[in-house]
Amino acid sequence: MIDAAAVDHFPQHLRRYRQRYPEVELHLTVAPSSQLLTALRQGHIDVAVCVEGQQETLPTTPLIDEPLLVYPAPGTADHGTRTPSWGPWVTFPVGSLTRSLIENALTRRGVDIEVVAESHQPEVLKEMVALGLGWTVLPRQQAERDPTPLQAIESTPLLTRRIVATTRPATTNPAVTALVEELTNRA
DSSP: OOIIIIIIIIIHHHHHHHHHOOTSOOOOOOHHHHHHHHHTTTTSSSSSEEETOOOOSSOEEEEEEEEEEEOOOOOOOOGGGGGOOOOOOOOOTTTTTHHHHHHHHHHHHHHHHHHHHHHOOHHHHOOOHHHHHOBEEEEHHHHHHSSOOOSSSSOOSEEEEEEEEEETTTTOOHHHHHHHHHHHOOO
């Protein structure tokens, strides 16, 4: 799972699954989408909960649409909505699907993208913003978490990314099917 899925969206689903199926050997790996999809294609994992976009022909089940907002460094939000003045940026590394989505959305807004620091960890990006190193784009639940919540520059999300459960073609493993069903039960 990507970190947002493991920590923010599905921890209760994983606990419930373990309680219902104690005989299933469940291992959780938290990594970026591209690493999870590589492991899935190589047969190292049975399901990847990741950002939609690089699955090509792999079967996917939509799980959640997650809004991402723009968070300015302290003292720089006086630029208001003059988006070309936003930045510099701290963001996910090159090759990250979320970074590509963010860069595309910023470009559509006419924003110059100067990246000054990178991390796969949203918590690290959040702290870089709090230190004043740059601006970032993150899911609200990660950026606005205590003890140092960030404040979005706009209430409207810059973009929405879809988190999906991805499996190998023709997966008939009942444990995988049950896990994907559990993840889709968001009630």
